[in-house]
Amino acid sequence: MGKFKLPENLKISLPGFARQHKLALGLDIGSYSVKVCEITSGTNGRQLIKTGSAKLPDGAVEDGVLQDPEAVAAVIDALCKNLKIKQKKVAISMSGYSVIVKKINLAVMEDKELAEHIHSEAEQYIPFDINDVYLDYQDLKTNTEDSEFTDIMLVAAKKDVINAYLEMLAGIGLQAVVVDVDAFALENSFEDQISGGQNFILIDIGASKISINIIARGTSILARDVVMGSRQITQQIQEKLSIETEEAENLKIGGRKTEEEERTAIEEIMVNNCSQWILEIKKAIDFYASNYPEDKISRIILSGGGSKIKGLDKLLNKELNMETEIFNPFAKTEVSAKIDQDYLAHIAPEMAIAAGLALRPVTL
Numbered sequence: 499m500g501k502f503k504l505p506e507n508l509k510i511s512l513p514g515f516a517r518q519h520k521l522a523l524g525l526d527i528g529s530y531s532v533k534v535c536e537i538t539s540g541t542n543g544r545q546l547i548k549t550g551s552a553k554l555p556d557g558a559v560e561d562g563v564l565q566d567p568e569a570v571a572a573v574i575d576a577l578c579k580n581l582k583i584k585q586k587k588v589a590i591s592m593s594g595y596s597v598i599v600k601k602i603n604l605a606v607m608e609d610k611e612l613a614e615h616i617h618s619e620a621e622q623y624i625p626f627d628i629n630d631v632y633l634d635y636q637d638l639k640t641n642t643e644d645s646e647f648t649d650i651m652l653v654a655a656k657k658d659v660i661n662a663y664l665e666m667l668a669g670i671g672l673q674a675v676v677v678d679v680d681a682f683a684l685e686n687s688f689e690d691q692i693s694g695g696q697n698f699i700l701i702d703i704g705a706s707k708i709s710i711n712i713i714a715r716g717t718s719i720l721a722r723d724v725v726m727g728s729r730q731i732t733q734q735i736q737e738k739l740s741i742e743t744e745e746a747e748n749l750k751i752g753g754r755k756t757e758e759e760e761r762t763a764i765e766e767i768m769v770n771n772c773s774q775w776i777l778e779i780k781k782a783i784d785f786y787a788s789n790y791p792e793d794k795i796s797r798i799i800l801s802g803g804g805s806k807i808k809g810l811d812k813l814l815n816k817e818l819n820m821e822t823e824i825f826n827p828f829a830k831t832e833v834s835a836k837i838d839q840d841y842l843a844h845i846a847p848e849m850a851i852a853a854g855l856a857l858r859p860v861t862l
Protein backbone atom coordinates (compact mmCIF):
# COMPACT_ATOMS: atom_id res chain seq x y z
CA MET A 499 0.00 0.00 0.00
CA GLY A 500 1.43 3.36 -1.04
CA LYS A 501 1.80 6.17 1.45
CA PHE A 502 -0.52 9.05 0.68
CA LYS A 503 0.58 12.65 1.00
CA LEU A 504 -1.02 15.41 2.94
CA PRO A 505 -1.68 18.59 0.96
CA GLU A 506 1.47 20.64 0.79
CA ASN A 507 2.37 22.34 4.06
CA LEU A 508 -0.42 20.67 5.96
CA LYS A 509 -0.25 18.47 8.97
CA ILE A 510 -2.82 17.08 11.33
CA SER A 511 -1.41 18.40 14.53
CA LEU A 512 -0.95 17.00 17.95
CA PRO A 513 -0.44 19.25 20.99
CA GLY A 514 2.70 21.29 21.24
CA PHE A 515 3.66 24.90 21.16
CA ALA A 516 6.51 26.84 19.63
CA ARG A 517 7.38 29.89 21.62
CA GLN A 518 8.82 32.30 19.12
CA HIS A 519 7.22 31.60 15.84
CA LYS A 520 4.81 33.53 13.76
CA LEU A 521 1.49 32.11 14.82
CA ALA A 522 -1.47 31.10 12.69
CA LEU A 523 -4.89 32.68 12.98
CA GLY A 524 -6.92 30.36 15.20
CA LEU A 525 -10.22 29.60 13.50
CA ASP A 526 -12.72 27.39 15.31
CA ILE A 527 -15.65 26.56 13.05
CA GLY A 528 -18.25 25.20 15.46
CA SER A 529 -21.80 24.15 14.73
CA TYR A 530 -23.21 27.23 16.48
CA SER A 531 -20.64 29.88 15.76
CA VAL A 532 -17.26 30.68 14.24
CA LYS A 533 -14.58 31.98 16.57
CA VAL A 534 -11.31 33.64 15.59
CA CYS A 535 -8.34 34.44 17.69
CA GLU A 536 -5.06 36.09 16.72
CA ILE A 537 -2.11 35.95 19.06
CA THR A 538 1.38 37.30 18.46
CA SER A 539 4.41 35.80 20.05
CA GLY A 540 7.66 37.64 20.63
CA THR A 541 10.52 37.92 23.05
CA ASN A 542 8.26 39.73 25.50
CA GLY A 543 5.71 36.94 25.52
CA ARG A 544 2.38 36.60 23.88
CA GLN A 545 -0.32 39.09 23.16
CA LEU A 546 -3.90 38.57 22.14
CA ILE A 547 -4.51 41.13 19.42
CA LYS A 548 -7.81 40.18 17.78
CA THR A 549 -10.69 37.98 18.78
CA GLY A 550 -14.36 37.62 18.06
CA SER A 551 -17.16 35.27 17.10
CA ALA A 552 -20.10 35.19 14.72
CA LYS A 553 -23.14 32.96 14.68
CA LEU A 554 -23.63 30.49 11.84
CA PRO A 555 -26.98 29.69 10.24
CA ASP A 556 -28.53 26.52 11.75
CA GLY A 557 -27.41 23.40 9.91
CA ALA A 558 -24.48 25.05 8.08
CA VAL A 559 -22.04 22.78 9.98
CA GLU A 560 -23.25 19.43 11.29
CA ASP A 561 -21.24 16.71 13.02
CA GLY A 562 -18.08 18.54 12.01
CA VAL A 563 -19.02 18.44 8.32
CA LEU A 564 -19.53 21.53 6.16
CA GLN A 565 -23.10 21.37 4.91
CA ASP A 566 -23.34 24.88 3.53
CA PRO A 567 -19.82 26.04 2.59
CA GLU A 568 -20.99 29.30 0.99
CA ALA A 569 -22.84 30.39 4.11
CA VAL A 570 -19.90 29.47 6.36
CA ALA A 571 -17.43 31.25 4.08
CA ALA A 572 -19.56 34.39 4.12
CA VAL A 573 -19.69 34.42 7.94
CA ILE A 574 -15.91 33.89 8.31
CA ASP A 575 -15.13 36.50 5.68
CA ALA A 576 -17.37 39.09 7.30
CA LEU A 577 -15.96 38.34 10.76
CA CYS A 578 -12.33 38.69 9.59
CA LYS A 579 -13.11 41.91 7.73
CA ASN A 580 -14.97 43.28 10.70
CA LEU A 581 -11.99 42.59 12.97
CA LYS A 582 -9.55 43.86 10.28
CA ILE A 583 -7.58 40.61 10.39
CA LYS A 584 -4.68 40.50 7.93
CA GLN A 585 -3.30 37.04 8.74
CA LYS A 586 -4.27 34.65 5.94
CA LYS A 587 -2.66 31.52 7.36
CA VAL A 588 -5.10 29.74 9.57
CA ALA A 589 -5.23 26.78 11.93
CA ILE A 590 -8.53 24.93 11.98
CA SER A 591 -9.70 21.84 13.82
CA MET A 592 -11.86 18.83 13.15
CA SER A 593 -14.39 16.98 15.23
CA GLY A 594 -17.22 14.51 14.82
CA TYR A 595 -17.46 11.15 13.08
CA SER A 596 -14.97 11.99 10.37
CA VAL A 597 -12.02 12.13 12.74
CA ILE A 598 -10.74 9.19 14.73
CA VAL A 599 -8.32 9.59 17.61
CA LYS A 600 -6.95 6.39 19.00
CA LYS A 601 -4.13 5.51 21.30
CA ILE A 602 -2.39 2.28 20.39
CA ASN A 603 0.41 0.38 22.05
CA LEU A 604 3.25 -0.89 19.88
CA ALA A 605 6.70 -2.35 20.30
CA VAL A 606 9.35 0.40 20.20
CA MET A 607 10.63 1.00 16.65
CA GLU A 608 13.00 3.32 14.86
CA ASP A 609 11.23 6.39 13.41
CA LYS A 610 11.57 5.15 9.84
CA GLU A 611 10.30 1.69 10.67
CA LEU A 612 7.36 3.13 12.59
CA ALA A 613 6.46 5.41 9.67
CA GLU A 614 6.30 2.39 7.40
CA HIS A 615 4.47 0.19 9.86
CA ILE A 616 1.87 2.66 11.07
CA HIS A 617 -0.37 2.49 7.98
CA SER A 618 -0.95 -1.23 8.13
CA GLU A 619 -1.38 -0.94 11.90
CA ALA A 620 -3.87 1.91 11.56
CA GLU A 621 -6.09 -0.07 9.20
CA GLN A 622 -7.35 -2.19 12.08
CA TYR A 623 -8.58 0.81 14.02
CA ILE A 624 -10.07 3.00 11.35
CA PRO A 625 -13.60 2.34 10.15
CA PHE A 626 -12.87 3.97 6.76
CA ASP A 627 -10.79 2.97 3.79
CA ILE A 628 -7.22 3.90 4.66
CA ASN A 629 -6.91 5.64 1.29
CA ASP A 630 -9.77 7.96 2.21
CA VAL A 631 -8.11 9.38 5.33
CA TYR A 632 -5.25 11.67 6.24
CA LEU A 633 -3.22 9.99 8.90
CA ASP A 634 -0.92 11.37 11.55
CA TYR A 635 0.62 9.93 14.68
CA GLN A 636 2.89 10.75 17.53
CA ASP A 637 5.04 8.45 19.60
CA LEU A 638 4.28 9.36 23.21
CA LYS A 639 7.44 7.55 24.26
CA THR A 640 5.88 5.80 27.23
CA ASN A 641 8.28 2.86 27.08
CA THR A 642 10.24 2.26 30.26
CA GLU A 643 13.18 0.15 31.34
CA ASP A 644 10.72 -2.65 32.05
CA SER A 645 8.59 -2.25 28.96
CA GLU A 646 9.60 -2.28 25.33
CA PHE A 647 6.17 -1.02 24.32
CA THR A 648 5.19 2.57 23.71
CA ASP A 649 1.90 4.43 23.24
CA ILE A 650 1.26 5.99 19.86
CA MET A 651 -1.47 8.59 19.41
CA LEU A 652 -3.06 7.98 16.07
CA VAL A 653 -5.24 10.51 14.28
CA ALA A 654 -7.14 9.81 11.07
CA ALA A 655 -9.44 12.29 9.39
CA LYS A 656 -11.51 11.88 6.26
CA LYS A 657 -9.90 13.52 3.28
CA ASP A 658 -13.12 14.68 1.65
CA VAL A 659 -14.26 16.41 4.84
CA ILE A 660 -10.92 18.20 5.32
CA ASN A 661 -10.65 19.06 1.65
CA ALA A 662 -14.07 20.70 1.73
CA TYR A 663 -12.83 22.99 4.53
CA LEU A 664 -9.61 23.81 2.68
CA GLU A 665 -11.53 24.65 -0.47
CA MET A 666 -14.06 26.78 1.38
CA LEU A 667 -11.24 28.73 3.07
CA ALA A 668 -9.27 29.12 -0.16
CA GLY A 669 -12.37 30.69 -1.68
CA ILE A 670 -12.08 33.60 0.79
CA GLY A 671 -8.30 33.86 0.50
CA LEU A 672 -7.41 31.88 3.62
CA GLN A 673 -4.85 29.11 3.67
CA ALA A 674 -5.14 26.34 6.24
CA VAL A 675 -1.60 25.52 7.41
CA VAL A 676 -2.62 23.40 10.36
CA VAL A 677 -5.49 20.96 10.80
CA ASP A 678 -5.95 20.05 14.41
CA VAL A 679 -8.47 18.04 16.42
CA ASP A 680 -10.83 19.93 18.78
CA ALA A 681 -9.80 17.96 21.87
CA PHE A 682 -6.09 18.58 21.18
CA ALA A 683 -6.56 22.27 20.39
CA LEU A 684 -8.29 22.48 23.76
CA GLU A 685 -5.32 20.81 25.39
CA ASN A 686 -2.95 23.15 23.60
CA SER A 687 -4.87 26.10 24.93
CA PHE A 688 -4.58 24.78 28.45
CA GLU A 689 -0.99 23.57 28.21
CA ASP A 690 0.81 26.56 29.66
CA GLN A 691 -1.58 26.77 32.59
CA ILE A 692 -0.87 23.29 33.87
CA SER A 693 0.67 23.30 37.28
CA GLY A 694 2.99 20.39 37.97
CA GLY A 695 1.87 16.88 38.68
CA GLN A 696 -1.89 17.31 38.60
CA ASN A 697 -4.22 15.33 36.36
CA PHE A 698 -7.12 17.04 34.63
CA ILE A 699 -10.21 16.44 32.63
CA LEU A 700 -10.86 19.10 30.01
CA ILE A 701 -14.51 19.32 29.01
CA ASP A 702 -15.68 21.57 26.20
CA ILE A 703 -19.46 21.76 25.98
CA GLY A 704 -20.43 23.09 22.57
CA ALA A 705 -23.78 23.33 20.84
CA SER A 706 -23.77 19.80 19.44
CA LYS A 707 -20.92 17.92 21.01
CA ILE A 708 -18.92 17.63 24.19
CA SER A 709 -15.16 17.17 23.74
CA ILE A 710 -13.52 15.33 26.59
CA ASN A 711 -9.77 15.11 27.04
CA ILE A 712 -8.18 13.51 30.10
CA ILE A 713 -4.62 14.63 30.72
CA ALA A 714 -2.45 12.70 33.13
CA ARG A 715 1.26 13.17 33.73
CA GLY A 716 1.30 15.80 31.03
CA THR A 717 -0.14 13.71 28.18
CA SER A 718 -3.55 13.02 26.78
CA ILE A 719 -4.81 9.65 27.98
CA LEU A 720 -8.27 9.71 26.53
CA ALA A 721 -9.81 12.05 23.96
CA ARG A 722 -13.38 11.57 22.86
CA ASP A 723 -16.39 13.49 21.59
CA VAL A 724 -19.85 12.83 22.94
CA VAL A 725 -22.69 13.79 20.64
CA MET A 726 -24.67 15.90 23.08
CA GLY A 727 -24.68 19.63 23.58
CA SER A 728 -26.36 22.88 24.45
CA ARG A 729 -28.44 23.03 21.26
CA GLN A 730 -30.59 20.17 22.59
CA ILE A 731 -31.63 22.40 25.47
CA THR A 732 -32.75 25.13 23.07
CA GLN A 733 -34.69 22.61 20.98
CA GLN A 734 -36.42 21.16 24.01
CA ILE A 735 -37.36 24.59 25.36
CA GLN A 736 -38.69 25.50 21.93
CA GLU A 737 -40.85 22.37 21.77
CA LYS A 738 -42.06 22.55 25.35
CA LEU A 739 -43.10 26.20 25.18
CA SER A 740 -44.08 26.19 21.46
CA ILE A 741 -41.89 29.15 20.64
CA GLU A 742 -39.35 30.11 17.94
CA THR A 743 -35.71 28.95 18.18
CA GLU A 744 -34.45 32.47 18.74
CA GLU A 745 -36.76 33.07 21.67
CA ALA A 746 -35.91 29.67 23.17
CA GLU A 747 -32.20 30.52 22.86
CA ASN A 748 -32.81 33.85 24.52
CA LEU A 749 -34.68 32.23 27.39
CA LYS A 750 -31.92 29.67 27.83
CA ILE A 751 -29.15 32.19 28.20
CA GLY A 752 -31.26 34.32 30.53
CA GLY A 753 -31.77 37.07 27.97
CA ARG A 754 -35.30 37.89 29.12
CA LYS A 755 -37.36 37.61 32.26
CA THR A 756 -39.44 34.47 32.57
CA GLU A 757 -42.85 33.67 34.01
CA GLU A 758 -42.96 31.17 36.87
CA GLU A 759 -44.32 28.41 34.63
CA GLU A 760 -41.68 28.97 31.95
CA ARG A 761 -38.95 29.00 34.54
CA THR A 762 -39.97 25.65 35.97
CA ALA A 763 -40.09 24.06 32.50
CA ILE A 764 -36.70 25.49 31.53
CA GLU A 765 -35.08 24.42 34.76
CA GLU A 766 -36.36 20.90 34.35
CA ILE A 767 -34.93 20.72 30.80
CA MET A 768 -31.61 22.14 31.96
CA VAL A 769 -31.30 19.69 34.86
CA ASN A 770 -32.23 16.73 32.63
CA ASN A 771 -29.63 17.58 30.03
CA CYS A 772 -26.90 18.44 32.49
CA SER A 773 -27.51 15.13 34.29
CA GLN A 774 -27.08 13.24 31.01
CA TRP A 775 -23.87 15.12 30.27
CA ILE A 776 -22.56 14.30 33.72
CA LEU A 777 -23.31 10.60 33.16
CA GLU A 778 -21.22 10.67 29.97
CA ILE A 779 -18.40 12.49 31.73
CA LYS A 780 -18.57 9.92 34.53
CA LYS A 781 -18.24 7.13 31.97
CA ALA A 782 -15.03 8.64 30.63
CA ILE A 783 -13.67 9.11 34.14
CA ASP A 784 -14.59 5.54 35.15
CA PHE A 785 -12.93 4.17 32.04
CA TYR A 786 -9.82 6.15 32.87
CA ALA A 787 -9.89 5.18 36.56
CA SER A 788 -10.10 1.47 35.77
CA ASN A 789 -7.01 1.74 33.56
CA TYR A 790 -5.03 4.16 35.70
CA PRO A 791 -6.16 3.56 39.29
CA GLU A 792 -3.04 5.23 40.73
CA ASP A 793 -3.32 8.56 38.94
CA LYS A 794 -6.45 10.29 40.22
CA ILE A 795 -7.96 13.18 38.29
CA SER A 796 -8.06 16.20 40.54
CA ARG A 797 -9.59 19.00 38.49
CA ILE A 798 -12.29 19.59 35.91
CA ILE A 799 -11.66 22.40 33.46
CA LEU A 800 -14.85 23.48 31.70
CA SER A 801 -15.13 25.42 28.47
CA GLY A 802 -17.45 25.97 25.51
CA GLY A 803 -20.68 27.97 25.39
CA GLY A 804 -22.46 25.26 27.40
CA SER A 805 -20.10 25.80 30.33
CA LYS A 806 -21.87 29.11 30.94
CA ILE A 807 -25.04 27.39 32.13
CA LYS A 808 -25.59 28.76 35.59
CA GLY A 809 -24.69 26.31 38.32
CA LEU A 810 -23.25 23.63 36.01
CA ASP A 811 -19.77 23.99 37.51
CA LYS A 812 -21.16 23.56 41.03
CA LEU A 813 -23.22 20.58 39.95
CA LEU A 814 -20.16 18.89 38.44
CA ASN A 815 -18.20 19.64 41.56
CA LYS A 816 -20.90 18.04 43.69
CA GLU A 817 -21.61 15.01 41.49
CA LEU A 818 -18.03 14.14 40.63
CA ASN A 819 -16.42 15.43 43.77
CA MET A 820 -13.70 17.26 41.88
CA GLU A 821 -12.57 20.83 41.89
CA THR A 822 -14.30 22.46 38.90
CA GLU A 823 -13.44 25.70 37.17
CA ILE A 824 -14.51 27.55 34.06
CA PHE A 825 -11.53 27.98 31.83
CA ASN A 826 -10.14 31.32 30.81
CA PRO A 827 -7.77 30.63 27.89
CA PHE A 828 -6.35 34.15 28.13
CA ALA A 829 -5.45 34.07 31.82
CA LYS A 830 -1.72 34.03 31.04
CA THR A 831 -1.79 36.11 27.87
CA GLU A 832 -1.33 39.85 27.67
CA VAL A 833 -4.39 41.38 26.03
CA SER A 834 -4.29 44.28 23.58
CA ALA A 835 -5.78 47.48 25.00
CA LYS A 836 -8.04 47.58 21.92
CA ILE A 837 -9.99 44.56 23.15
CA ASP A 838 -12.90 45.30 25.44
CA GLN A 839 -12.31 43.52 28.76
CA ASP A 840 -15.97 42.85 29.52
CA TYR A 841 -16.55 41.41 26.06
CA LEU A 842 -13.49 39.21 26.43
CA ALA A 843 -14.56 37.93 29.84
CA HIS A 844 -17.94 37.08 28.35
CA ILE A 845 -16.65 35.11 25.36
CA ALA A 846 -13.51 33.59 26.96
CA PRO A 847 -14.98 30.15 27.85
CA GLU A 848 -16.07 29.46 24.27
CA MET A 849 -12.79 30.77 22.82
CA ALA A 850 -10.77 27.90 24.32
CA ILE A 851 -10.37 25.93 21.07
CA ALA A 852 -9.74 29.01 18.92
CA ALA A 853 -7.10 30.14 21.45
CA GLY A 854 -5.38 26.74 21.31
CA LEU A 855 -5.36 26.93 17.51
CA ALA A 856 -3.95 30.45 17.63
CA LEU A 857 -0.82 29.07 19.34
CA ARG A 858 0.11 26.97 16.33
CA PRO A 859 3.11 28.21 14.37
CA VAL A 860 2.53 28.91 10.67
CA THR A 861 5.78 27.27 9.64
CA LEU A 862 5.89 23.58 10.23
Ligand SMILES: Nc1ncnc2c1ncn2[C@@H]1O[C@H](COP(=O)(O)OP(=O)(O)OP(=O)(O)O)[C@@H](O)[C@H]1O
Pocket residue numbers: 527528529530531532703704705706707708727728729732747750751752801802803804806807808848
Ligand atom coordinates in the same frame (compact mmCIF):
# COMPACT_ATOMS: atom_id res chain seq x y z
N1 LIG B 1 -25.06 31.70 29.11
C1 LIG B 1 -25.32 30.56 28.48
N2 LIG B 1 -26.06 29.61 29.06
C2 LIG B 1 -26.34 28.47 28.42
N3 LIG B 1 -25.92 28.16 27.20
C3 LIG B 1 -25.19 29.06 26.55
C4 LIG B 1 -24.83 30.31 27.15
N4 LIG B 1 -24.09 30.99 26.26
C5 LIG B 1 -23.98 30.22 25.16
N5 LIG B 1 -24.63 29.06 25.33
C6 LIG B 1 -24.79 27.96 24.36
O1 LIG B 1 -23.53 27.44 23.98
C7 LIG B 1 -23.65 26.91 22.64
C8 LIG B 1 -22.52 27.46 21.81
O2 LIG B 1 -21.30 27.05 22.37
P1 LIG B 1 -20.00 26.97 21.49
O3 LIG B 1 -19.76 28.27 20.84
O4 LIG B 1 -18.95 26.41 22.35
O5 LIG B 1 -20.49 25.91 20.39
P2 LIG B 1 -19.82 25.53 19.01
O6 LIG B 1 -18.35 25.48 19.21
O7 LIG B 1 -20.29 26.41 17.91
O8 LIG B 1 -20.43 24.09 18.78
P3 LIG B 1 -19.76 22.65 18.64
O9 LIG B 1 -18.40 22.72 19.24
O10 LIG B 1 -20.67 21.74 19.40
O11 LIG B 1 -19.76 22.37 17.20
C9 LIG B 1 -24.98 27.33 22.09
O12 LIG B 1 -25.88 26.23 22.11
C10 LIG B 1 -25.41 28.42 23.06
O13 LIG B 1 -26.80 28.47 23.19
Ligand SMILES: [Mg+2]
Pocket residue numbers: 526528529704705802851
Ligand atom coordinates in the same frame (compact mmCIF):
# COMPACT_ATOMS: atom_id res chain seq x y z
MG1 LIG C 1 -16.95 24.04 19.65
